[in-house]
Amino acid sequence: MEQRPSIGIFGAGKVGTALARLLVEAGYEVRIAGSPRQTALELxxxxxxxxAVVASADELVAASDVVIVAVPFGKAGTVPWSSFDGRIVVDAMNYWPPIDGQLPDVDADPRSTSEQHESRNPAMRLVKSLNHLGYHDMEDDALPAGDPLRRALAVVGDDPDARAVxxxxxxxxxxxxxxxxxxxxGRVLEPGHPAFGRELSAAELAGMFAAARAAA
Incomplete structure (x- = not known):
């Protein structure tokens, strides 16, 4: 049997813990790191x-093949991006001005928010995913392979092997x-864009990317 990658999650909020539950249930080894201000994190x-195992940031990076960043967008600067060289890193964050405030540098940048994050460390293998459904839908909507009602999630990134993983x-x-x-x-997956928050089949989601390419 092929060995599954070990997974680390930065962010012990609702998104991070929902993902941790799903991943543990699916048989993955999961480590999670929270804010230094969170007390009794292990409890x-x-x-x-x-x-899931609580780990320090250094421990999480050292032991994880795949790192999921699920902190609030405004806290992205607290993540140790410089330590992610060679790692598959999943940007699961969303820019929410009502929560994060208006960030003029982000608003003025023509790139997707994930491309902006990628510039923090070009040596990581960044992909965008897991951001375009709500944490409350993650467990409610998960279904076995082959179920006709199964919901689709997209993966974007410049590294095809990272996307495949x-x-x-x-x-x-x-x-x-x-x-x-x-x-x-990744812009297709961001708040205010076509795929965000919608229950879509694989065919419907693929069609949105095709439409975006045609309009570009």
């Missing part, structure tokens, strides 16, 4: 994501993976 994770993880936790191509296409 919290033991209750809401049993089976994440696609396997998405399938294992109960969703159909759609290859959305390069990282620039």
């Amino acid at each position: 919290l994770v033991g209750v809401v994501a049993p089976g 994440l696609a396997g993880i998405i399938d294992a936790i109960g969703f159909d993976a759609v290859d959305g191509g390069p990282l620039a296409n």
